[in-house]
Amino acid sequence: MSQKKIIHVNAFNMNSVGHIHHGMWTHPRDQSHQYNTLDYWINLAKILERGLFDGIFIADIIGYYDVYQGNIDLTLRESIQTPVNDPWLLVSAMAAVTKHLGFGVTATISAETPYTFARKISTLDQLTNGRIGWNIVTGYVDSGARGLGQDGLADHDQRYDRADDFLELSYKLWEGSWEDDAVIADRARRIYTDPAKVHSITHDGPYYRSRGYHMSEPSPQRTPLLFQAGSSGRGQRFAGQHAEGIFINASDPATARASAKKIRQAVADAGRDPHDVKIFVGVAVIPGHTEKEAQEKHAEYLHYASAEGGLAHFSASTGIDFSRYGLDEAIEYGTSNSIQSATQVAQQNQMTRRKLLEQHKLGGRYNTIVGDAAQVADKLEQWIDEGDIDGFNLTRIVVPETYEDFIDIVVPELQNRGRYRTSYTEGALRNKFFGAGNRLPASHGAARWRQRDGSDTSSDQPTHIAA
Template identity: 45%
Template sequence: MTKEIRLNAFLMNCVGHLAPGQWTNPEDTSSDYLNAQYWVDLAKLLERGLFDTLFLGDVTGVYDVDGGSAVSALTSAAQTPMNDPFPLIPLMAHATRHLGFGVTASVAYDPPYLLARRFTTLDHLTKGRVAWNVVTSYLESGARSLGQESLLDHDERYDRADEYLDLCYRFWESSWDEAAVLRDAQAGTYADAARIHTVNHDGRYFRSHGIFQCEPSPQRTPLIFQAGGSQRGGQFAARHAECVFVGAPTREGVRRSVAQLESQLQAAGRGRDDVRIFAMFTVIVEETSALARQQHQAYLARADLAGARTLLSGWTGIDLSRYNLDDELVYVDTNAGQSALASFSKLDPSRTWTLRDALEFVALGGRGPVVVGDANEVADELQAWVNDTGLDGFNLAYIEMPRTFRNIVDYLVPELQRRGAYKRQYADGVLRQKLLSTGPYRSTVSL
């Protein structure tokens, strides 16, 4: 039986996401990210292509590891400037009916109560189409900007995140009973106070005593995404995540990431069917194979390797400007994100990467592979990755806006549908039901 492939669009509220330099293309519209219509048009396009979600990444802070300053990030627009992704969601939700919205939010800075309220509000406004990509933050510049001396140690950030989510679950799942909201206009009773409960929490990192002020939203708990590729991040994902985002440049690296997660899910008492796993990918698809390869060469010529080095330095916490381009990348533990360096070193021992190799790779699509061809060639490749690695789908980054996604919708989606590998209509229900084929509420919550 042909496996159905899931697609998410992967963006940030910025000029340059994972293709530094491409904003200089006269045909690229990514500099219009400040315009509300830019996002509304994108959401409509993705819904026409039956994408599951528009996945919005985010970082707090600027990339200032490369060369010890933010100059390269600022000049190359390497995820700087960056705006808050949350206000985009109601705009796009109002213009669509089914498209989901995965939004990244860090547990490092906002108190759990405020972030829980924000997600409940979004879940109401989207009628149950919001997902939370949980991150613990990896930029020291963000910690300093928020008044902290430095980030917590890598693994402790996940210890803190465990407690953060446990508290959020209590706000969402246990403060208001299912029948608490009456809306009885005749009796003048909006809610039954006896069915609304105080949350009392005294933990290692957080304290909270009070009633959650939001009535339950369609999903209560937003669908939980997680993208931590370290050992500790994987343990966190195995406990909390319903969708997991992996990134590796080779098929063997993705296969190992999926296998590691499956083992961690089993250790956490969960099954493989409890999650959907997506890999970071970039697709260059055109009407013909020759046109796609011509476009790929044009993108390579425009790629900004300094911007790529800025990104990779920020992801790894290592100032890569101090190394020669022909130096081999070797894994070391850092207090930044550990999965980026692992993806170019220990995840696939059969492949060695020089710094030059990695920068040329990162310059088009970040840590995910780039697939180039006509619709038939690209569909073949995506299906091969799914079959060989155990993936459920792909988080697709863009190189040129809106061409990347327009061509996916116009060329690739119909080919996948022809093969029986892609849906022809959205499933009913909230986002959790569309992606997991379960009920609207999270089934595995630690209260």
């Protein structure tokens, strides 16, 4: 029997009121309406670090959900990820009150410019002492593209092509521009940075051009820990090349296992170790000190949830206005330009509006585990072992109650079973996950832009460093 895997857990969140479990903002104990105050985030960060969470994973959306009923009325009334504030501006405050908690923060390629985005990441990686992760997304709503001045979303696969190019340029800036010992800060010789150790990069890609020096000095991780969440065929190829943390949706451990196999194959195809990625499944957990307490809490939550809000969210994820269909009418799924992986699953299961509403009865369509500590731990272990995954993105149902319950009820049980850390590992976020140092391994494509000997890299050619 191989060694038991430690279960990784991220708090899945968003800088908004409604995130996954729509309608729960009406619950009397829910604090999510405080999302626009620093106290709310500082309090959450402290709670999560007390529970030894790996990190807080902050989703984001550029745009808003206007597919359901062809308008944004329900989106606004139920606060379905609108209003949504910038997730990156939360990080410094949470980092200031924690020492180990990681930050997996979402940024959409089409809304950023690599040259300035690379600096923002380096800044935060320095300020957090290497705790920054980036969830790379390509956008999936037309409203966001229109807001950015485009006619609509670019073609699905082309969005990933652009993302490849964005990453390539970013790697040059993060990995190739400054040598590790460029900054010497020698007062006597009046040399802060040694000019011989800072190199100009050149990039002429299909989507981006850049010339010049990275603006920031090297940060602990240089390249942030890279997360990704798309799982179409093209999405998996992208993940294989770049991602270190991959967020998938799966209805059961067998489905997760099939996705994990494909992802690890894509990673191997890109010349990397298939275990240089951690795979996370989104899950909702409602634990109780007894099974009865958990079941009662679940029933109470259902009273506040909005299945229709969940459906409106899913309309945006698939690009299909489900309000146009009768409850039992067959839905025309077709090829989506939004989240293909989510659309395909609904199509395969021939989901009607009635079935979708039932699936979204807790306001979202994530798997929900309800039970006492042992029952929840059994299920989580089953997902990890049978699903060949590494951890979970834990949705918030009632904030901060969901996290506090998990920490007080489930974590001790997992620790007793040797499945959950009892203290944090030192080092940057990457080292905490993989235990192999703060920087990307040499087998990752980004490593080819590293400086070997300070030679001029003002050409577009990789420096090909030996491992």
